[in-house]
Amino acid sequence: MDYLLWLEATSFSIWMRESGVAFFSTLVFHSVAMGFVVGIHIAMNLRILGCAPGVPLSLMTRFFPVLWVNLVVVSISGAFLLASYPTKAFTNPVFYIKLAAVAAALFITWNLTKGVLRDPVHDTVRAPRRARVLAALSLLLWAGAITSGRLLAYTHNKLLASDPF
Ligand code: HEM
Numbered sequence: 001m002d003y004l005l006w007l008e009a010t011s012f013s014i015w016m017r018e019s020g021v022a023f024f025s026t027l028v029f030h031s032v033a034m035g036f037v038v039g040i041h042i043a044m045n046l047r048i049l050g051c052a053p054g055v056p057l058s059l060m061t062r063f064f065p066v067l068w069v070n071l072v073v074v075s076i077s078g079a080f081l082l083a084s085y086p087t088k089a090f091t092n093p094v095f096y097i098k099l100a101a102v103a104a105a106l107f108i109t110w111n112l113t114k115g116v117l118r119d120p121v122h123d124t125v126r127a128p129r130r131a132r133v134l135a136a137l138s139l140l141l142w143a144g145a146i147t148s149g150r151l152l153a154y155t156h157n158k159l160l161a162s163d164p165f
Pocket of ligand 1: 089145
């Protein structure tokens with residue numbers, strides 16, 4: 001708990017907590033960037049599952065620059081939100097479920113990028129079963145990441161390390 005007490009006493013953490021503009025603009029950046037990250041994944045996974053067969057699958061990687069930029073924004077804004085109420089997140093199991101879902105979903109993206117997204121034969125031929133299973137799993141993981149992210153505000157046991165109870 002000592003490092004949480006130290007972190008919460010830093011001027012940056014205090015500023016993030018006490019400045020409504022800082023906290024809520026960070027939350028807006030987090031929400032919008034997550035919308036791009038998850039939105040691109042939904043389109044890509046639905047294409048792998050067979051939606052919009054007229055769209056060449058390999059073209060989905062054209063969205064990746066937007067994906068990587070928004071992953072940086074969602075991570076930085078997430079770290080800022082974390083720095084504002086570290087105890088709230090670190091003592092909440094839902095936070096670890098969320099980060100695990102995000103990490104697993106990104107691992108699947110890396111796997112699909114090395115495989116089905118790189119091979120133009122799948123622009124016109126149905127994606128292999130393994131890729132379709134991974135795409136369906138990825139959709140479930142992103143739904144889990146968003147749900148657990150949203151529930152963070154309601155499931156915490158402790159708000160600040162300095163709280164007496
Ligand atoms: C693409 C990945 C991510 C998704 C989909 C995601 C999703 C969400 C969602 C839906 C919320 C609720 C927003 C709201 O209350 O309006 C949220 C809040 C939050 N996220 Fe993320 N997030 C992601 C990455 C991260 C990362 C990498 C971190 C930490 C390093 C993080 C830390 C937080 C924190 C601390 C909150 C605030 C919870 C609260 O106090 O209300 N997120 N996230």
